[in-house]
Amino acid sequence: MTNLLQHLPQGPPQAPGPELITAIPGPRSTAWIDQLVRYECPAITARRSRRSEQTGIDQDPIVWERAEGANIWDVDGNRYVDLTGAFAVMAMGHSHPAISGAIAEQSRRLIHGMGDVFPSVPKIELSRRLAEVTPGDLERSILAQSGAAAVEAALKTAVMATGKTGVIAFHGAYHGLSYGALGATAYRRSFREPFRAQFNPQVVHAPYPGADGGPYPATEQGAQRSLEYLEYLLASPATGVGSVGAILFEPIQGRGGEITPPGSWVRGLRRLADRHGLVLIADEIYSGLGRTGRWFACEHYGVVPDILCVGKALGGGLPVSAAVGRRSVMDAWGHSQGEAIHTSTFLGNPVGCASALAALDVIASERLVPRAATLGAWLHGELLALKRRHPERLGEVRGRGLMLGLPVQDANGAPDGFAGLRVVDGMLKRGYLMLPSGVHGHVLAFAPPLIISRDQLAGALEALDLVLSELE
Numbered sequence: 258m259t260n261l262l263q264h265l266p267q268g269p270p271q272a273p274g275p276e277l278i279t280a281i282p283g284p285r286s287t288a289w290i291d292q293l294v295r296y297e298c299p300a301i302t303a304r305r306s307r308r309s310e311q312t313g314i315d316q317d318p319i320v321w322e323r324a325e326g327a328n329i330w331d332v333d334g335n336r337y338v339d340l341t342g343a344f345a346v347m348a349m350g351h352s353h354p355a356i357s358g359a360i361a362e363q364s365r366r367l368i369h370g371m372g373d374v375f376p377s378v379p380k381i382e383l384s385r386r387l388a389e390v391t392p393g394d395l396e397r398s399i400l401a402q403s404g405a406a407a408v409e410a411a412l413k414t415a416v417m418a419t420g421k422t423g424v425i426a427f428h429g430a431y432h433g434l435s436y437g438a439l440g441a442t443a444y445r446r447s448f449r450e451p452f453r454a455q456f457n458p459q460v461v462h463a464p465y466p467g468a469d470g471g472p473y474p475a476t477e478q479g480a481q482r483s484l485e486y487l488e489y490l491l492a493s494p495a496t497g498v499g500s501v502g503a504i505l506f507e508p509i510q511g512r513g514g515e516i517t518p519p520g521s522w523v524r525g526l527r528r529l530a531d532r533h534g535l536v537l538i539a540d541e542i543y544s545g546l547g548r549t550g551r552w553f554a555c556e557h558y559g560v561v562p563d564i565l566c567v568g569k570a571l572g573g574g575l576p577v578s579a580a581v582g583r584r585s586v587m588d589a590w591g592h593s594q595g596e597a598i599h600t601s602t603f604l605g606n607p608v609g610c611a612s613a614l615a616a617l618d619v620i621a622s623e624r625l626v627p628r629a630a631t632l633g634a635w636l637h638g639e640l641l642a643l644k645r646r647h648p649e650r651l652g653e654v655r656g657r658g659l660m661l662g663l664p665v666q667d668a669n670g671a672p673d674g675f676a677g678l679r680v681v682d683g684m685l686k687r688g689y690l691m692l693p694s695g696v697h698g699h700v701l702a703f704a705p706p707l708i709i710s711r712d713q714l715a716g717a718l719e720a721l722d723l724v725l726s727e728l729e
C-alpha cells in the first residue's frame with residue numbers, strides 16, 4: 258500500500274477540504290428550499306418535514322451555488338468535497354476550464370442545430386470520437402440527451418435488428434425512469450408500481466450475480482447458475498427465443514449498489530447472445546468513460562457488446578448521451594427516407610457536443626482513466642481498513658476504480674438502509690457529499706470526480722470513521 262501511495266497522482270494544486278461556516282443547511286439554503294417547495298412538484302426534492310420517521314434523514318438539502326474541481330460551495334458560502342461526482346457526471350471535475358471554454362466558444366458560434374436535418378460540425382465530430390473511444394467495432398451512434406433516452410434508442414435498435422420485442426434485464430438494474438427505460442429498470446418497486454400497466458410486457462427480469470439477497474453469488478458457480486437460468490428463460494415457451502431480441506445489462510451495477518459480476522458471467526452473456534441471435538446491450542452510462550479504471554467496464558471482461566450506452570460524464574456536465582452500436586446492428590434501421598423515424602428536437606445539440614468533445618479530450622489528456630485505476634485501488638484498500646475498524650457495521654467493499662461501494666449493515670449482518678442514510682447525513686454535516694446506493698439504500702457510494710485528490714479522499718475517510726463510530 259505504501260508503494261501505491263507514492264505513485265499516486267496528487268490531483269489539482271487547489272484541492273481543499275471542507276470549510277463549514279454555518280450550521281448545515283445554512284439560512285440561505287433553507288430560505289431557497291422554502292421557495293422551491295412552493296413551486297416544484299412535491300415528489301422531486303425531499304424535505305426533512307416531509308420525510309417519514311422511517312428514513313432517518315434529519316436535514317433539508319443544501320442549495321448549490323458554484324463548484325470547482327471536487328469542491329462545491331452552497332449559497333451560505335460553505336465548502337464541501339464531492340464524493341458523488343454529481344451523479345457520476347463530473348468525472349473531469351466541476352467547472353473544468355477547457356469544458357467551460359468549449360461551451361462558451363460554441364455558444365457564440367451556434368447554440369442549436371437541427372439534429373437529423375441540418376447537423377452541425379460538433380455533432381459529426383462527436384460521432385467520430387465515440388467510434389474511436391468505444392471498444393472493438395462499435396462505430397455508429399444515435400445521440401440523445403439522457404441516459405434513459407440512450408437506453409431506449411438501444412432497445413429500439415434491437416427491435417429493428419431482430420424483429421423481436423422481448424428483453425432480458427436484471428433485478429437491481431437502473432436504466433432510467435422514462436417509460437421504455439423504466440420497463441427495464443428493476444431497482445425500486447416504488448419507481449415502477451404506479452406505471453407498471455404501461456410498460457413493455459415482454460421485459461423479463463433475471464437475478465444479477467452478486468446482488469444483495471439474490472440467489473446467485475458473484476462467484477464462478479453463481480455465474481454458471483445464472484447463465485443456466487437465462488438459457489432456461491430463453492427456451493421457455495413464454496419468453497423463448499421466439500420473442501426475446503435483447504439482453505440489457507450493466508457491466509457493474511451502479512445504483513444497484515456497485516455490484517461487480519464475475520467476468521465469466523459477462524462473457525457468458527456474450528456467448529448466449531451470439532448463440533441465440535440477440536443484441537447484447539451494455540449500459541455503461543454510469544461505469545463508462547474511465548470511472549472503473551478502464552475506458553469502459555466491459556473491457557475488464559474482454560467483452561464487446563453489440564450496443565454500448567454512454568451518458569452522464571459524456572457531456573462534461575451538459576445533457577449528452579449516446580447508444581453506440583456495431584455497424585451491422587445500427588444499419589438494421591435502414592436509411593432515413595427524409596423524415597427520421599428516431600430523432601428529437603435537441604439531438605446532437607452543438608453546445609452539448611462541443612462540451613462532450615472537450616470532456617473526452619480532458620479524460621484522455623489528463624490521464625483520468627489510469628488515475629481512476631490507481632486512486633481507486635488505494636481507496637479500495639483504505640475502505641478495507643475502515644471495514645476492519647467497524648467489522649460489525651460494514652459489509653464487503655464492492656466495485657472497481659472510482660466506482661466503489663461500502664455496505665452498511667445491522668447487528669445481524671442484514672442491509673441497513675436506515676443507518677446508511679444516517680451516515681450520509683452525518684457526512685454532509687462534516688462537509689462531504691455522499692449518496693447511498695443499493696436496492697436497500699444501504700451502500701455508501703463513492704463516485705467522486707476522477708480528479709479528486711488523495712488528501713481530499715483521506716479527509717473523507719477520517720470523517721467517515723468518526724460518523725461510523727457515532728452510529729455504534
Ligand SMILES: Cc1ncc(COP(=O)(O)O)c(C=O)c1O
Nearest residue numbers: 403404405431432433511542543
Ligand atoms: C446505469 C444507468 N443507466 C441509465 C441511467 C439513466 O440516466 P438518466 O438519469 O440520464 O436518464 C442511469 C442513471 O443513474 C444509470 O446509472
